[in-house]
Amino acid sequence: SQQGEEDPQALSIQEGENATMNCSYKTSINNLQWYRQNSGRGLVHLILIRSNEREKHSGRLRVTLDTSKKSSSLLITASRAADTASYFCATEPLITGANSKLTFGKGITLSVRP
Amino acid sequence: NAGVTQTPKFQVLKTGQSMTLQCAQDMNHEYMSWYRQDPGMGLRLIHYSVGAGITDQGEVPNGYNVSRSTTEDFPLRLLSAAPSQTSVYFCASSYGGRVGGYTFGSGTRLTVV
Numbered sequence: 451s452q453q454g455e456e457d458p459q460a461l462s463i464q465e466g467e468n469a470t471m472n473c474s475y476k477t478s479i480n481n482l483q484w485y486r487q488n489s490g491r492g493l494v495h496l497i498l499i500r501s502n503e504r505e506k507h508s509g510r511l512r513v514t515l516d517t518s519k520k521s522s523s524l525l526i527t528a529s530r531a532a533d534t535a536s537y538f539c540a541t542e543p544l545i546t547g548a549n550s551k552l553t554f555g556k557g558i559t560l561s562v563r564p
Numbered sequence: 565n566a567g568v569t570q571t572p573k574f575q576v577l578k579t580g581q582s583m584t585l586q587c588a589q590d591m592n593h594e595y596m597s598w599y600r601q602d603p604g605m606g607l608r609l610i611h612y613s614v615g616a617g618i619t620d621q622g623e624v625p626n627g628y629n630v631s632r633s634t635t636e637d638f639p640l641r642l643l644s645a646a647p648s649q650t651s652v653y654f655c656a657s658s659y660g661g662r663v664g665g666y667t668f669g670s671g672t673r674l675t676v677v
Contacts, residue, residue, distance in 0.1 A: 485665070492669055551612060552597065552609070554607040555606055556605065
């Protein structure tokens with residue numbers, strides 16, 4: 451079964467607006483990662499946040515992690531048409547010997563209108 | 565260019581045929597994984613490896629075999645192809661856990677007829 455669930459499933463915004471995507475997960479984690487996938491391409495790693503971190507920034511990306519609620523959010527500020535893609539959260543479980551089992555959610559489709 | 569290389573990019577198989585999807589990385593990553601991506605299902609883990617000689621099953625391992633004889637290569641074998649294995653397959657590699665995320669290949673689009 452899949453660990454992460456993203457919300458919403460689809461998001462459509464105007465260029466320049468901020469996009470917020472949420473991810474919830476079920477079991478304790480070592481870290482949580484966000485990936486982007488452009489249509490017909492492989493996934494690209496965006497950002498990793500460890501279980502002892504609460505917030506992380508990378509360029510226009512801001513990720514938060516609330517381990518008590520088992521949830522994370524990805525904020526893309528000042529969105530661009532080029533941000534149009536599918537976004538996935540993925541978790542590595544906090545189980546000895548299993549920290550290579552990266553498990554993905556079903557993804558969020560983001561459309562940024564020019 | 566450094567990265568994860570998957571071959572072939574496209575493949576059509578008949579039911580019952582076998583084949584091997586190739587995956588190679590040149591980043592000296594210890595961790596390698598195979599995923600399949602189906603519409604509305606996200607990515608599901610098939611098999612993974614934490615180093616040469618060590619492999620383990622993921623969420624959907626049935627019908628697939630893997631081996632890891634070198635750090636660089638992690639081939640995925642379909643033993644007897646079935647239409648349910650029609651999917652896009654991605655190979656990924658990583659230094660592991662706390663160090664960073666996974667690097668993905670560009671995928672193999674497999675159709676079983």
